[in-house]
Amino acid sequence: MRTVKALFAQKRDAHIDALINDPSSREQLLQQAGQQLPDCGEILWHYPHEQVIALAMSSGIAKADESLYVGYIVDHHMTNIEDILPQVTKHRGTALAERCFVSLSFFRDYMKRRTERYGAPSPEFYMGWGVHEFRKAGWETLADHFSEWNDFWRQQFALVNVGD
Numbered sequence: 001m002r003t004v005k006a007l008f009a010q011k012r013d014a015h016i017d018a019l020i021n022d023p024s025s026r027e028q029l030l031q032q033a034g035q036q037l038p039d040c041g042e043i044l045w046h047y048p049h050e051q052v053i054a055l056a057m058s059s060g061i062a063k064a065d066e067s068l069y070v071g072y073i074v075d076h077h078m079t080n081i082e083d084i085l086p087q088v089t090k091h092r093g094t095a096l097a098e099r100c101f102v103s104l105s106f107f108r109d110y111m112k113r114r115t116e117r118y119g120a121p122s123p124e125f126y127m128g129w130g131v132h133e134f135r136k137a138g139w140e141t142l143a144d145h146f147s148e149w150n151d152f153w154r155q156q157f158a159l160v161n162v163g164d
Helices: 002-007 014-021 023-039 048-058 064-079 093-106 108-118 123-136 140-156
Strands: none
Touching: 048 064, 064 093, 064 140, 093 108, 093 123, 093 140, 108 123, 123 140
């Protein structure tokens, strides 16, 4: 919630504080914060974990539980990148699904080049596995929104995907 407090610092009063402290209002505040982030460059580097969650909440793609989970997936895997690419022979379950998700959201072009140059599985192969593993884990709606989320993150972080 530090991001929300920083975003509303200039206009902060007792009403804002009451909303920040009300658990039922936090979802709406995070959604609003996610919409305001592009205009608040001075805040961007102070609270990166919360910002990823706020961006996911502001997407309008899914309900709060799915959006929070997607924000966690992106934040976790983009800050722990040693083993970010999916490997069907090594990863299983949600570990595989999350890696497929992040790789397709941010490194799709690299994955295409791996397919063309080395015969590695295609992005479509990994999309199929990611969707399958999310369904198997009980994340039906996330499986249904998989492509939509991928497109959302590619648009949010277009610099990562230069050359698309």
